[in-house]
Amino acid sequence: MTKIESNSSTRGNEIEEEFLSFVLGDENYALDIMSVKEIRGYEAVTKIANAPAFVKGVLNLRGDIVPIVDLRIKFDIGQATYDEFTIVIMLSVSDRIxxxxxxxxxxxxxxxAQAILPPPEFGVSFNSRFLRGLATVENKMIILVNIAALIGSDELGLMDLNTTAGQE
Structure with a gap:
C-alpha cells in the first residue's frame, strides 16, 4: 500500500500540475494526482447484482464501502485479468472513494497547461468528456483522464451503488 501526497508546483511563471501515469493495455494514461488516495494490489471484491460489467464490485476499505471500477472494461481495452500484479488506484472524487x-x-x-492538448472529438463512437486532454512525455502519448467526469457520470451509477451498499 502506497500513500500519495503531492500538489502543483511552479517553475518560473509556469504552473505545473502533477499526474499519476498508468497503463491500460498498450496505452499510457494519467489522472490528477490530487485525487489519488492510495495505490493497492487487487483483492477479491463483493459483487453487486445488476451492476454494469465494468463495476467489479465493492470492498470495505477501513469502514468505507468502495466501488471498484475496471477501466480496461470501461474503456473496452482488451481482456481483463486479475493477478498479483493488478493494481487498484483508490481515488477520492467529490467526497466519494x-x-x-x-x-x-x-x-x-x-x-x-501548455503541454496539455485538448482532447480530439471522436464523434459518437467514443465520448471524449472523460478525457481531459493529451500530452507527450518522453516520446509517449499520454491520455489524461478526467476522472471527476468519469466517476460522476450517470452511466457509471456509483451514486446508486454507494446508496445501496450503505443500506445493507
Missing part, C-alpha cells in the same frame, strides 16, 4: 483497476502504475509526471 472509488477504486479503479489498471494494469500498472508508471510514474508521477509534471505537466504545464
Amino acid at each position: 472509488v477504486g479503479v483497476v489498471v494494469d500498472a502504475v508508471s510514474d508521477v509526471i509534471k505537466l504545464s
